[in-house]
Amino acid sequence: MAHAHSLKRILLNLARSKQHPDGxxxxGYDLxxxxxxxxxxxxxxxxDAKALCRVRxxxxxEPDMMGHLVHRAGGAGGATWLFxxxxxxxxDDEAGYRLAQHVFRPGEYVSVRDDEGEMHTFKVVTVTAA
Structure with missing residues (x-):
């Protein structure tokens, strides 16, 4: 069983982009x-805790979308994390880009490909106990 202290609530906000120069x-995502x-x-x-691994x-x-964090075989590094x-x-799935290698700490960046195939970069804003 997953230790409760390993579950974290992670807030990702859209990073700077052409459409959003200040982010x-x-x-974003709350997961x-x-x-x-x-x-x-x-x-x-x-x-051990996949039922608790949620994403908003x-x-x-647009209306909020609620879903699950899913880990599937295949992809870069042998596995893919997706929403x-x-x-x-x-x-409707949104795949993270090499999420297995990324560190989720405030100030770090991760990328997610949306359901239309467009890649967006997000900044980790907070990581707290779930």
Missing amino acids: SARH VAPLDAEGRLDPSAWH RFWAG DYDATQSD
């Missing part, structure tokens, strides 16, 4: 995920 706190001691996603802890996508002008909003279909 945007109105676009609960297991992190290891280095701050990386922990697949073993995820397996918030995007200005799944409907388990009955895959065209």
Whole structure:
């Protein structure tokens, strides 16, 4: 079973981009995920607590989307982490870019490919106990 202290609440806000030169706190993700001691996603802890690993996508002008953090075989490094909003279909999934290698600490950056195939970069704003 995943240790409760390994589950973290992570807030990601849209980083600077052409459309948002100062970034945007109105676009991002709020997720609960297991992190290891280095701050990386922990697949073993995820397996034990996957029902608790949730994601909320918030995007200005659109309704929030609620889903799950999912770990699947394949992809860069042998696995892919993604946000799944409907388990009955895959065209709504949003895949993280090499999320297994990233450290989730305030000030770090991660990238997510949205359901339309566009890559967005996000800044880790906060990491707190879930």
